[in-house]
Amino acid sequence: MNDNIDPADALDPTMSEPDRKVIVASITRMLARREHSMEEIVRKLTQKGLEEAAILPVLDEFREAGIQSDARYAEARARSLMLKGAGPRKIKADLQQHGVAEALFDSVFNELDADWFELARQVKEKRFGGQHPQEYKDKMKQMQFLSYRGFSQSHINYAVNGE
Structure with a gap:
C-alpha cells in the first residue's frame, strides 16, 4: 500500500464523488429532522444499499464537526x-x-434530573386513578404495568402502596 496518500483521498479512495454527495445529503436530512445515534444512521443508510465502509468516514466528519452526537x-x-x-x-x-x-x-x-418515584406515581394515577388498590389482583396488575414501563421495584412500591 502506498504511504504517500493524500489525506483527502485516504477517506475512501474507491468512493466516487456522487456516492459521497448521496451520503452527505442523507445524513444531513436525517439530522435536520431529529438527533440520530451513529449506529442508527449507519443502519438506515446500509438498508438503502450504501456500503458501511463508505458511510463511516463521512459520518466521522459529521461527528468531528459536532453535527452528530451520540x-x-x-x-x-x-x-x-x-x-x-x-x-x-x-x-x-x-x-x-x-x-x-x-x-x-x-x-x-x-x-x-428526574424524580422517578413521583413519575411512577403519576404514570400509575394516569392509568389507574389515585386510589391505592384494595384487591391483590388489582395491585399485581398495577405493579406489572409499572414494571413493564421500566420502573424499579422501589419506584413501583412507592406508586402502588404509597411506601
Whole structure:
C-alpha cells in the first residue's frame, strides 16, 4: 500500500464523488429532522444499499464537526421517553438498543434530573386513578404495568402502596 496518500483521498479512495454527495445529503436530512445515534444512521443508510465502509468516514466528519452526537441523541431520546412515562430501566434498554455507549448513561440520567418515584406515581394515577388498590389482583396488575414501563421495584412500591 502506498504511504504517500493524500489525506483527502485516504477517506475512501474507491468512493466516487456522487456516492459521497448521496451520503452527505442523507445524513444531513436525517439530522435536520431529529438527533440520530451513529449506529442508527449507519443502519438506515446500509438498508438503502450504501456500503458501511463508505458511510463511516463521512459520518466521522459529521461527528468531528459536532453535527452528530451520540450524547445529544441520548439526552433527547431519554427526555422524550421520560415525558411519555418510561422508567429508567426502559430508557436504558432503549438507549442500548440504539447503540448508545454505556459510558453516557450516567451523564444522561444526571441531565434528566428526574424524580422517578413521583413519575411512577403519576404514570400509575394516569392509568389507574389515585386510589391505592384494595384487591391483590388489582395491585399485581398495577405493579406489572409499572414494571413493564421500566420502573424499579422501589419506584413501583412507592406508586402502588404509597411506601
